[in-house]
Amino acid sequence: MPMEIRRLLRNKPGIWDLPELPDIGGPTSLEGEIQISQQESALAIGAKKGWYGVNGATGLLQAALLALVKPKQSVLMPRNIHKCIINACLLGDMNPVLFDLPFLEDRGHFVPPNISWFKSVLQAIEKENVEISAVVLTNPFYQGYAVDLKPFITLLHEKNWPVLIDEAHGAYFSSNADDSLPESGLQAGADLVVHSLHKSANGLVQTAALWWQGNLVDPDQIERSIVILQTTSPSALLLASCEAAIAELTSLQGKQKLKKIISKARELNIQLRQEGLPLLENQDPLKLILHTASIGINGMEADSWLISKGMIAELPEPGTITFCLGFAIQRGLTKVMKNYWDELLSSNLERKTFPPFTKPNFPLITILGTSCLSAFIADTVKVPLEDSIGRISSDLISPYPPGIPILFPGELLDQNRIDWMIEQRNFWPTQIPSEIKVIS
Numbered sequence: 001m002p003m004e005i006r007r008l009l010r011n012k013p014g015i016w017d018l019p020e021l022p023d024i025g026g027p028t029s030l031e032g033e034i035q036i037s038q039q040e041s042a043l044a045i046g047a048k049k050g051w052y053g054v055n056g057a058t059g060l061l062q063a064a065l066l067a068l069v070k071p072k073q074s075v076l077m078p079r080n081i082h083k084c085i086i087n088a089c090l091l092g093d094m095n096p097v098l099f100d101l102p103f104l105e106d107r108g109h110f111v112p113p114n115i116s117w118f119k120s121v122l123q124a125i126e127k128e129n130v131e132i133s134a135v136v137l138t139n140p141f142y143q144g145y146a147v148d149l150k151p152f153i154t155l156l157h158e159k160n161w162p163v164l165i166d167e168a169h170g171a172y173f174s175s176n177a178d179d180s181l182p183e184s185g186l187q188a189g190a191d192l193v194v195h196s197l198h199k200s201a202n203g204l205v206q207t208a209a210l211w212w213q214g215n216l217v218d219p220d221q222i223e224r225s226i227v228i229l230q231t232t233s234p235s236a237l238l239l240a241s242c243e244a245a246i247a248e249l250t251s252l253q254g255k256q257k258l259k260k261i262i263s264k265a266r267e268l269n270i271q272l273r274q275e276g277l278p279l280l281e282n283q284d285p286l287k288l289i290l291h292t293a294s295i296g297i298n299g300m301e302a303d304s305w306l307i308s309k310g311m312i313a314e315l316p317e318p319g320t321i322t323f324c325l326g327f328a329i330q331r332g333l334t335k336v337m338k339n340y341w342d343e344l345l346s347s348n349l350e351r352k353t354f355p356p357f358t359k360p361n362f363p364l365i366t367i368l369g370t371s372c373l374s375a376f377i378a379d380t381v382k383v384p385l386e387d388s389i390g391r392i393s394s395d396l397i398s399p400y401p402p403g404i405p406i407l408f409p410g411e412l413l414d415q416n417r418i419d420w421m422i423e424q425r426n427f428w429p430t431q432i433p434s435e436i437k438v439i440s
């Protein structure tokens with residue numbers, strides 16, 4: 001945690017728990033300390049304007065989307081979009097147009113597309129004659145895969161489509177603390193970028209920031225949407241935490257600290273590989289992906305086992321566990337992780353040969369025949385998954401983490417999808433129900 005917040009929390013309990021007093025104001029007030037602080041943070045991070053958020057990246061992504069897309073309009077997004085965006089589509093009666101992504105079968109992960117993949121997506125959109133009002137891209141992915149966004153944004157801007165980047169996991173990229181970091185969405189020219197400050201900076205849980213630049217989006221519209229979704233009593237502690245977290249990304253001292261953390265993380269990665277841990281390549285040095293499937297162990301089972309030992313990972317999945325190193329200086333972690341790894345190898349967790357993870361059979365673009373909202377609010381009936389062929393889902397089914405939907409309201413269920421979902425049930429038995437709600 002930043003020093004200011006540690007100091008604040010050492011004060012008398014509750015001294016920081018202030019309402020929206022006139023001098024302080026809030027994220028959408030015309031004046032007050034928060035307004036000044038947001039403006040300073042925006043300039044420091046390289047944006048024209050910014051807003052702090054107290055309902056995570058979720059709240060600000062939803063506000064941004066409501067500002068960009070009107071009811072019945074279409075918004076382009078990748079298949080692995082976070083569920084909060086689909087919930088925004090429900091709130092604003094927007095039509096998500098989903099594009100498929102490359103998939104790595106050895107670990108069961110979607111990975112970012114390259115530019116030629118993306119050009120094919122745009123050609124498919126043109127062929128289908130869909131009018132797009134805005135585009136949401138996720139970068140980096142939860143496991144730390146990232147791409148150079150500039151060419152993507154350039155293509156989209158040629159069409160005059162505003163681009164919102166869900167950079168929930170990459171707030172610290174905007175620090176430029178180290179040349180090897182992927183470029184942030186702001187540097188790449190995105191119109192709007194959302195950071196989850198508790199996920200990828202050192203903010204308290206629920207803190208986030210939304211940044212605006214360019215001339216395709218009206219900032220007043222954003223502010224109106226934030227007012228709709230945000231509490232009228234934002235926590236002063238969380239707002240202070242937003243300010244302090246961003247200061248760590250933008251101040252010289254903070255950048256120096258980050259540079260050191262990144263370099264330590266790289267060292268750790270090299271040492272762990274040398275010790276034989278199967279770590280997968282990614283672009284975010286603070287995320288370590290351990291490939292448990294390579295030794296025949298399910299990542300979810302390995303995760304429960306590790307938790308029982310006191311080691312908490314960020315994201316367990318069937319083929320991997322992703323660890324988030326955070327901003328603390330980790331001392332002795334190579335030894336700790338190597339010891340756990342050795343114990344895991346000799347544990348009695350079930351070992352099996354993992355067949356390649358099946359790539360879900362999605363078309364390059366999916367345009368829903370029934371709008372998300374009308375499917376969500378329709379009269380429904382519950383049917384066993386196996387019996388849902390030809391029906392339209394009313395459910396949003398999304399194992400958490402990672403919060404990536406495997407089924408959206410409004411999607412047509414066909415044999416391929418059901419087969420894949422039944423396979424997924426084996427991996428997430430408590431999160432994928434055996435019966436789903438379909439339009440009656």
Ligand SMILES: Cc1ncc(COP(=O)(O)O)c(C=O)c1O
Nearest residue numbers: 055056057058082166168196403
């Ligand atoms: C890609 C992505 N976007 C947005 C969110 C939402 O972030 P928050 O928890 O800060 O609301 C998450 C959370 O896991 C996420 O993984």
